[in-house]
Amino acid sequence: MFFNSIDFAIFLPIVFILYWFVTNSNIKLQNFLIVIASYVFYGWWNWRFLSLIFFSTVVDYTVGRRLRIEEDKAKRKILLWTSILVNFGFLGFFKYYNFFLDNFITAFSFFGFEIKANSLNIILPVGISFYTFQTLSYTIDVYKRKLEPTKDFVAFSAFVSFFPQLVAGPIERATHLLPQFYKKRTFEYSKAVDGMRQILWGLFKKMVVADNCAVFANQIFNNSANLNGSTLVLGALFFTFQIYGDFSGYSDIAIGTSRLFGFDLMRNFNFPYFSRDIAEFWRRWHISLSTWFRDYLYIPLGGSRGSTWMKVRNTFIIFIVSGFWHGANWTFIVWGVLNAIYFLPLLLTNKNRNNIETVAHGFFFPSIKEFLFILLTFGLTVFAWIFFRANNIGHALSYISEIFSASLFAIPKFTRMKSALTTIILVTAFVLVEWKGREEQYAIAKFFLKRKIVMRWIYYLTIVFFIFYFKGDKQGFIYFQF
Amino acid sequence: MKKFIKKTILFLFLAVVFIEILSGIIVFTKLYLIGCPGNEIYYSIEKSKRKNKSKILLIGDSVGNQLFSNRTNNDGINSLACNQAIGVVGQYLLLNNYLKTGNKIEKAYMVLTPFSFKNNLDQVFTYHYFLKPFYSSEYDSLFTETVKQQIKKIPYHQFTKIPHILVTTWAPKFIPTKEVNYTFLSPISIEYLIKIKELSTKHNFELTILPTPTSSQKRELIERFDTNEFAKADLAQEFENYFNKIIYLDSIEFYDGTHLIHPENYTVKYKNELVK
Numbered sequence: 001m002f003f004n005s006i007d008f009a010i011f012l013p014i015v016f017i018l019y020w021f022v023t024n025s026n027i028k029l030q031n032f033l034i035v036i037a038s039y040v041f042y043g044w045w046n047w048r049f050l051s052l053i054f055f056s057t058v059v060d061y062t063v064g065r066r067l068r069i070e071e072d073k074a075k076r077k078i079l080l081w082t083s084i085l086v087n088f089g090f091l092g093f094f095k096y097y098n099f100f101l102d103n104f105i106t107a108f109s110f111f112g113f114e115i116k117a118n119s120l121n122i123i124l125p126v127g128i129s130f131y132t133f134q135t136l137s138y139t140i141d142v143y144k145r146k147l148e149p150t151k152d153f154v155a156f157s158a159f160v161s162f163f164p165q166l167v168a169g170p171i172e173r174a175t176h177l178l179p180q181f182y183k184k185r186t187f188e189y190s191k192a193v194d195g196m197r198q199i200l201w202g203l204f205k206k207m208v209v210a211d212n213c214a215v216f217a218n219q220i221f222n223n224s225a226n227l228n229g230s231t232l233v234l235g236a237l238f239f240t241f242q243i244y245g246d247f248s249g250y251s252d253i254a255i256g257t258s259r260l261f262g263f264d265l266m267r268n269f270n271f272p273y274f275s276r277d278i279a280e281f282w283r284r285w286h287i288s289l290s291t292w293f294r295d296y297l298y299i300p301l302g303g304s305r306g307s308t309w310m311k312v313r314n315t316f317i318i319f320i321v322s323g324f325w326h327g328a329n330w331t332f333i334v335w336g337v338l339n340a341i342y343f344l345p346l347l348l349t350n351k352n353r354n355n356i357e358t359v360a361h362g363f364f365f366p367s368i369k370e371f372l373f374i375l376l377t378f379g380l381t382v383f384a385w386i387f388f389r390a391n392n393i394g395h396a397l398s399y400i401s402e403i404f405s406a407s408l409f410a411i412p413k414f415t416r417m418k419s420a421l422t423t424i425i426l427v428t429a430f431v432l433v434e435w436k437g438r439e440e441q442y443a444i445a446k447f448f449l450k451r452k453i454v455m456r457w458i459y460y461l462t463i464v465f466f467i468f469y470f471k472g473d474k475q476g477f478i479y480f481q482f
Numbered sequence: 483m484k485k486f487i488k489k490t491i492l493f494l495f496l497a498v499v500f501i502e503i504l505s506g507i508i509v510f511t512k513l514y515l516i517g518c519p520g521n522e523i524y525y526s527i528e529k530s531k532r533k534n535k536s537k538i539l540l541i542g543d544s545v546g547n548q549l550f551s552n553r554t555n556n557d558g559i560n561s562l563a564c565n566q567a568i569g570v571v572g573q574y575l576l577l578n579n580y581l582k583t584g585n586k587i588e589k590a591y592m593v594l595t596p597f598s599f600k601n602n603l604d605q606v607f608t609y610h611y612f613l614k615p616f617y618s619s620e621y622d623s624l625f626t627e628t629v630k631q632q633i634k635k636i637p638y639h640q641f642t643k644i645p646h647i648l649v650t651t652w653a654p655k656f657i658p659t660k661e662v663n664y665t666f667l668s669p670i671s672i673e674y675l676i677k678i679k680e681l682s683t684k685h686n687f688e689l690t691i692l693p694t695p696t697s698s699q700k701r702e703l704i705e706r707f708d709t710n711e712f713a714k715a716d717l718a719q720e721f722e723n724y725f726n727k728i729i730y731l732d733s734i735e736f737y738d739g740t741h742l743i744h745p746e747n748y749t750v751k752y753k754n755e756l757v758k
Contacts, residue, residue: 415743464500473651
């Protein structure tokens with residue numbers, strides 16, 4: 001079920017009413033309802049893959065229970081690895097089987113061995129990377145004794161399958177989300193209104209910004225061989241805003257929806273395109289994944305401690321794994337490597353934590369220096385997105401080589417250029433609103449809050465107007481495929 | 483809780499009223515024709531009702547529109563070409579409008595891709611591109627029984643003139659019929675090609691059907707078309723040279739497999755064909 005669908009517009013109020021009125025604030029009933037609603041939400045897409053979620057839930061719940069009573073270190077390790085192998089086994093099969101098989105065959109054929117094996121026609125279960133990482137965080141934290149294993153199977157099922165963030169995150173930590181399922185939830189008016197506001201802004205990001213940019217990004221990337229350098233730059237820019245609008249829009253809707261049910265999800269985006277260096281960008285982009293890798297991979301590997309070689313090794317590992325998490329394609333790995341290359345100089349010169357505060361804190365305009373660093377970081381990010389969006393490495397390289405040709409200075413030219421102008425104007429307005437609200441949880445969190453209700457509502461109705469009249473052709477959420 | 487629900491309902495109500503009023507204004511001022519997908523159809527409809535001295539008229543689909551834009555002067559060739567989604571029935575309605583306005587023509591060209599004739603008003607685009615511009619009392623008498631039956635199959639066909647539906651790209655989910663017993667010419671296309679033929683006899687102009695440049699990847703598919711279909715419909719003469727005239731180009735010449743990246747490279751060739 002897509003957040004921007006009629007199905008969800010009907011589903012959400014039904015679940016909301018049942019949740020607050022029928023369950024009579026009984027936690028067990030509420031959790032049970034969340035599980036049912038979440039399974040319906042996921043099953044709407046493909047009910048057969050519900051068995052995977054259920055199986056992961058049962059395995060991790062059982063492993064957690066056993067870890068509670070098991071004191072023997074070796075046995076505890078076996079339990080942990082059981083969970084890791086089961087979860088990564090599913091992920092590996094559904095997401096990476098064909099990739100490894102194809103590369104294995106290619107590698108052997110390079111040395112003159114011919115191996116015959118057929119790729120499988122595998123459907124990737126939506127959101128498998130998200131819920132796998134979420135449920136693994138539980139087992140790892142229980143193993144490390146950071147979290148008391150739950151006895152409540154329904155609460156744990158609700159934690160694994162919580163529908164607002166099931167298919168595209170934020171990837172929650174068990175330590176943060178699971179305890180919320182034990183506590184009595186009471187309806188908070190201000191929290192619910194804030195949730196609605198965030199949903200509205202998320203819909204704007206997705207339907208107006210991302211879906212409009214997607215049309216032109218797809219058109220330009222799919223025909224890049226016939227287009228000039230300046231058009232390709234425009235294509236990369238369209239994709240840059242498409243992926244941000246798409247993914248951060250989804251996160252906003254997920255967080256907002258959770259708030260309607262009395263839950264707080266972690267923040268996933270913090271205005272990443274206003275970052276002054278790549279380290280800051282990675283503190284602000286897909287925060288739930290970056291911090292997951294930091295806590296469960298980077299730090300156990302030694303993090304930024306140890307020799308220079310260790311720092312370099314760990315940085316490359318975390319960025320490559322992060323790239324590979326996105327998909328079974330070399331393009332994602334190169335995207336990860338590129339980001340590691342961007343990040344390393346900052347790490348090695350101890351400048352990776354230079355920009356912690358929001359840019360131009362307390363001012364409207366940034367300083368010239370800040371502005372130039374934002375531009376540089378943005379440029380590097382756009383460049384890396386080319387690999388992320390390209391169909392394969394060859395495509396990315398030919399795309400980039402055309403950009404760095406004389407045609408970069410030609411006038412952009414592609415079909416429907418006039419319609420693209422509307423999108424460019426919309427994106428510019430969007431960037432200005434985001435800039436204005438960059439110190440908040442989401443851009444419009446505090447807009448007009450001090451004004452009278454009439455002014456506020458006119459403002460919200462204007463956003464509705466933009467969603468209604470300027471929405472682009474409906475596209476799926478990019479991150480569903482991860 | 484009650485306060486929240488009350489306010490949410492009130493907000494949704496106001497949003498609906500707000501959207502409907504604005505949509506009404508947009509319909510009244512015709513602002514929706516600026517930049518909306520399919521605006522070229524509305525432009526062609528309006529243009530088809532204008533007086534014009536050109537002796538050559540061109541109707542056609544979006545590739546035809548690429549070659550001869552309906553918004554520019556094409557050296558004496560008046561183009562109403564817009565979109566395949568309007569079907570041959572839409573092409574007929576434009577031609578009929580044009581002649582009804584009192585315009586006299588010597589030649590009419592219909593420039594369509596080989597796949598446009600398959601349109602039986604059963605596409606996902608039919609709602610937005612055909613029903614919204616044409617499904618009105620103005621054209622009702624010109625619809626055949628087949629067209630009327632087909633329209634009835636499309637959900638919410640009766641709501642196309644509601645302002646907020648008209649001004650947006652919204653269309654219901656419509657799954658086209660997969661199994662059809664024709665390869666090239668749909669029943670509706672046959673009916674309206676015959677009607678176009680009748681118009682050419684009545685108004686004494688020469689009718690020529692021309693293909694657009696087509697991707698060589700589609701050659702095999704086109705060669706599998708059953709040519710008996712136009713013979714059976716007594717349209718053999720009209721399609722006599724149609725397939726021979728298809729210019730097959732490498733697929734890299736198209737940005738989506740159908741539309742040309744550089745239509746200007748072929749316009750002159752077509753102009754020569756049209757004015758000779």
